Amino acid sequence: MHAFLREAHWLTAARVRAYAGMMVLAFLAMLVANFLKIPSTGSGFQAFWSAAHILADHGPVAAFDLDLQRQVQAQAGFAEMIAYVNPPPFLIFIFWLGVLPFGAAWIAWTVSTFAVWFGAMHRVYRGDLTLPLLAFPASYLAAAHAQNGFLTGALLAGAVLALRRSPWLCGILLGMLVIKPHLALLAPFWLLARGERKAIAGGVIGAGGMILLSLALYGPASWLAYPQVFEVSRVLMAQGPGEFWLRMTTPYAALRYYATPEAAMAVQGAITLALLAVTMIFARRIRDGQASGALMLAATAVASPYLFSYDLPFLVVPVFWLIMDGRARGWRPYEKVLVTALYLSPLATRAVALPLEINLMPLPALAMVALIANRALIEGARVPGAWRTDAGRSAALAA
Helix, strand or coil: CHHHCCCCCCCCCHHHHHHHHHHHHHHHHHHHHHHHHHHHHHHCCCHHHHHHHHHHHHHCCHCCHHHHHHHHHHHCCCCCCCCCCCCCHHHHHHHHHHHHHHHHHHHHHHHHHHHHHHHHCCCCCHHHHHHHHHCCHHHHHHHHHHCCHHHHHHHHHHHHHCCCCCCCHHHHHHHHHHHHHHHHHCCHHHHHHHHHHHHHHHHHHHHHHHHHHHHHCCHHHHHHHHHHHHHHHHHHHHHHHHHHHHEEHHHHHHHHCCCCHHHHHHHHHHHHHHHHHHHHHHHHHHHHHHHHHHHHHHHHHHHHHCCCCCHHHHHHHHHHHHHHHHHHHHCCCHHHHHHHHHHHHHHHHHHHHHHCCCCCCCCHHHHHHHHHHHHHHHHCCCCCCCCCCCCCCCCCCCC
């Protein structure tokens, strides 16, 4: 058993592709079952759908009216209201949902945003990585909730992947995260530490362009109405210990199940500052933008106190960076099994949170930060031929 886990020679590319294919089929079946249960259980997507319908019928200011949101969702048959809390620029991405009934809109949104995310990632992770990319567990979570994780994941991960060829595009993509700004918490500091002036300028253009476009389309009144929904977030974050904290991915949420808000926030603040420092130090010491960007994204998953599992498709870059680096430079003992566990972790930790009443979701992201830093800063001992086929092609872990 020791050698089984230490070297994991059994984890070949052919087996990984087979496992990934089985996971894709299972996820599709689970998505169909989830879709059929929506009328009774509801879906986070109903916030986007109701906002789009209100936008079409009553204008952009009304989209932030919580009472009207509750009325539209109740008329559609939902027992509980899920508030629309995104800023006005996000209306640019969802306005078209207002012409569709809920079921068709759910499918169209999920398929289209997945296509954007998968298309952007597949430009880099292709060949024998295609099936593992399709089966990435964090993408299932995003699809199951029909939230905006694919869209924000494409912007975050796409920005890191774009840095080498086009710093301007990298910055523009990050700037577009004004639709969900807490996801870009570490990105400006990463670019600043690297001295990426073009990317920083691109970020200003991306953010400014989205804001100006929203002002042109929806007017200043939409921005003045937007703070109405802040109360929803305040109430959510102020609630006592309960299941809500088992659905989030952050250290703050993991601690809030047991501790006071003040104690949880103090620990979260310390972790956030530590990750900010690690991100900037690493960005300065390692010129490889892909490595430092992968670490920044892994750190992003735990740097904000407010983050859900459906936001995690951007973790594809940290996980697949570890895979590709292991294939290129060899694997150290237990790394194949560890990276496999990190690949599965978004869904695995989410699945055990409610039954076991323990939130382990921050731990895999912290492990990714440590492993990426270790591999990039300290050259590991190469395992000769461990991931080579007889034909000399890589048979590395592809999941």
